Structures are given as C-alpha cells and as structure tokens.
Amino acid sequence: MTDLARLEDLPPDYRNALTAQNLVPLWPSLRALLPEGTPRPNTRATHWSYAAIRPLLLRAGELTPIEKAERRVLVLANPGHGLEKMQASAAIYLGMQLLLPGEWAPAHRHTPNAVRMVVEGEGAWTTVDGEKCSMRRGDLVLTPSGLWHEHGHDGTQPVIWLDVLDLPIVYYLEASYHVNGSRQSQRPGRSDGVYAHGGLLPTEVFSRPGQAYPMLRYPWEQARAALLELADAQPQQSALQLTYSNPETGGDALNILGFYALMLRPGQTLQLPLRSPAMVFHLIEGGATVQVADQQFRLAESDTCCAPGFSAVTLSNNASDTPAFLFMADETPLHRKLGVFEMRGPAPASA
Numbered sequence: 001m002t003d004l005a006r007l008e009d010l011p012p013d014y015r016n017a018l019t020a021q022n023l024v025p026l027w028p029s030l031r032a033l034l035p036e037g038t039p040r041p042n043t044r045a046t047h048w049s050y051a052a053i054r055p056l057l058l059r060a061g062e063l064t065p066i067e068k069a070e071r072r073v074l075v076l077a078n079p080g081h082g083l084e085k086m087q088a089s090a091a092i093y094l095g096m097q098l099l100l101p102g103e104w105a106p107a108h109r110h111t112p113n114a115v116r117m118v119v120e121g122e123g124a125w126t127t128v129d130g131e132k133c134s135m136r137r138g139d140l141v142l143t144p145s146g147l148w149h150e151h152g153h154d155g156t157q158p159v160i161w162l163d164v165l166d167l168p169i170v171y172y173l174e175a176s177y178h179v180n181g182s183r184q185s186q187r188p189g190r191s192d193g194v195y196a197h198g199g200l201l202p203t204e205v206f207s208r209p210g211q212a213y214p215m216l217r218y219p220w221e222q223a224r225a226a227l228l229e230l231a232d233a234q235p236q237q238s239a240l241q242l243t244y245s246n247p248e249t250g251g252d253a254l255n256i257l258g259f260y261a262l263m264l265r266p267g268q269t270l271q272l273p274l275r276s277p278a279m280v281f282h283l284i285e286g287g288a289t290v291q292v293a294d295q296q297f298r299l300a301e302s303d304t305c306c307a308p309g310f311s312a313v314t315l316s317n318n319a320s321d322t323p324a325f326l327f328m329a330d331e332t333p334l335h336r337k338l339g340v341f342e343m344r345g346p347a348p349a350s351a
C-alpha cells in the first residue's frame with residue numbers, strides 16, 4: 001500500500017486557507033480512518049481487581065454522602081481511551097456502585113440503557129418502572145432506556161454492584177440526557193418466577209402485554225442452575241453459554257449491548273472466535289484466566305476485565321474440580337444492527 005501525502009506536505013498558506021473555511025483534506029487521515037485489514041482499537045485489554053476496588057469504594061462511602069453523589073460509583077475506565085472518557089470500550093461503560101444500609105439513590109430516567117450485576121451484600125433493591133427488583137449476588141437487573149429507576153437498601157451491610165451501560169455510544173450520538181423524578185410507588189416483582197422455565201410463556205394474565213421489557217430481573221439462582229443442567233444435558237458441548245434474552249421475543253434483553261452467563265467446566269480451556277465487538281468478563285464464581293492476545297489476566301471472584309474487538313480471547317478454568325461462572329457483556333446487538341458484526345473463522349474446538 002502506498003503512503004499518502006501528509007498534512008505537512010501542504011504549504012502553510014493552503015492549510016490556513018482550508019482551516020478558515022472549516023475544510024479539512026481527507027487524504028492525510030485516510031489510513032487512520034480506514035486501517036488496512038482490521039481495526040486499530042483504542043480499547044486496551046484491561047483488568048480491574050475487586051480486591052483493589054472494594055476498599056476504595058468503601059472509602060468513597062465515608063468521604064461522600066449519597067445526597068452529594070446521587071450514584072456513588074467508581075468508574076472502570078479503559079486507559080486506551082483516556083481515563084477521563086470513562087469508557088471501557090467504544091460502547092461500554094462499567095462502574096462499581098456502593099449503596100450503604102438505609103441509603104436511597106433517587107429516581108431518575110435516562111436514555112442510556114443500564115444493567116446491574118450484583119457483586120456483594122444483601123437487602124438492596126432497585127425499583128424499575130414501578131417494579132421492585134431485589135438484588136442478590138449474581139442477579140442481573142435491567143434498567144432499559146427511558147424507564148424510571150431508583151435504588152434502596154433495607155439490609156445491614158454495604159451492597160456493591162457492577163453497572164454496565166451503553167453510555168459511551170449514546171453520548172457519542174449526542175442522545176444522552178436524564179430526567180429526575182420522585183419516589184415511585186412499588187409493585188412486587190412481577191416478572192419474578194413468571195419466566196422461570198424456557199419455552200413456556202405465561203399468557204395474558206401475568207405477562208406485561210405491550211411491554212418492550214417484560215423481564216427486568218434475572219435471578220442468578222436460575223441462570224446458574226440452567227448452566228449446570230446444560231452442562232449435564234450436553235456433555236459434548238464446549239461452550240456453555242446462556243444469553244440473557246427477552247422471553248417474549250427471544251431477542252436480546254436490551255437493544256445495544258448483549259449479556260451472557262458462561263460456565264467453564266473443571267479444567268476447561270475455551271478459545272473464543274475472533275469477533276468484531278468488544279467484550280467484558282466478570283467472574284461470578286470460581287477462578288478463571290482470561291487471555292487476550294498476549295496478555296493474561298488471572299481473575300479472582302468479582303474481578304472484571306475487557307477485551308477489544310477482533311482480539312484472540314481464551315478462557316480457562318483454573319480449578320480442576322469445580323466449575324467457573326462468568327458474566328459477560330458485549331457490543332454484539334449494536335454491531336449486528338449496524339451491519340458491522342464479523343466473526344472471523346470457525347469457532348475453534350476447546351481443549
């Protein structure tokens with residue numbers, strides 16, 4: 001490929017004349033805009049240790065009252081984008097949020113979609129669109145775009161959860177805003193147990209007819225049991241992965257980011273295919289190593305890491321006698337809708 005002319009190759013008076021008219025020559029930037037063969041992501045493979053985050057987050061609880069924070073969050077920022085951008089990848093925002101006993105994080109709604117993956121503690125709840133969703137370790141709670149939500153805590157110990165939002169892409173689209181509200185009246189969790197069995201859809205009475213998001217809480221107890229049953233039922237299958245989906249449509253739970261629960265059998269190593277979307281891994285249970293290209297992250301429970309798109313990712317269970325359970329988030333729904341989703345080569349067999 002030939003090198004194209006650089007900006008410096010143009011005479012200063014010409015460059016100044018362009019600038020004065022809000023004009024820019026394309027050719028000096030063309031190769032950076034369209035790299036050869038594969039993208040050059042800013043997203044860097046990054047590991048965030050829960051053992052490092054936890055004391056800093058608890059200290060935030062002492063330093064900043066909830067009334068002065070609204071959401072007490074430490075953002076898991078990818079240095080490849082610059083920490084101030086507060087993004088884990090092009091489309092994914094990650095944050096660890098702390099709620100102390102008796103605290104209330106007031107109601108608001110906003111355009112970015114959010115999910116919570118509960119990491120620690122008992123007694124907290126999120127009310128989403130009036131539905132009270134209890135938060136237990138490993139539960140996934142959806143806060144889809146535009147729905148009112150607030151968090152409260154009736155327990156006795158700190159509660160911590162991982163927030164995953166599509167904020168960076170919504171912000172980039174200049175579509176990000178919020179509206180504050182007042183305390184919602186609560187209904188008990190309507191989707192609790194209603195969609196607990198695959199292939200059996202409750203009809204009319206308990207479904208949320210016309211609701212775009214019929215299921216707001218995905219209990220970990222059910223996801224974990226489903227993975228163990230899948231492993232038993234499919235002993236030959238290497239990738240034991242469940243997609244958090246909308247039980248009424250069978251589609252992704254949310255429009256922009258995808259969410260998955262994955263189990264690694266004892267001692268298993270699983271090589272993922274090269275795919276265009278960036279990915280996030282959060283270890284719920286066990287011990288796992290995530291290899292991203294030439295970097296290796298040994299995840300302890302509640303650790304989180306990310307991998308850029310088009311990178312070779314290999315997951316290994318460090319234990320030979322117990323399974324490992326991971327929560328994953330990625331940009332697949334967005335890439336598919338935009339028509340830029342790619343998977344290169346067949347999914348390799350696992351060891």
Ligand code: 1HN
Pocket residue numbers: 071073095097105110114149151163165167
């Ligand atoms: C938000 O609304 C929450 O509701 C958490 O708990 C994190 C990060 C950016 C923008 C809005 C929440 C957020 C957020």
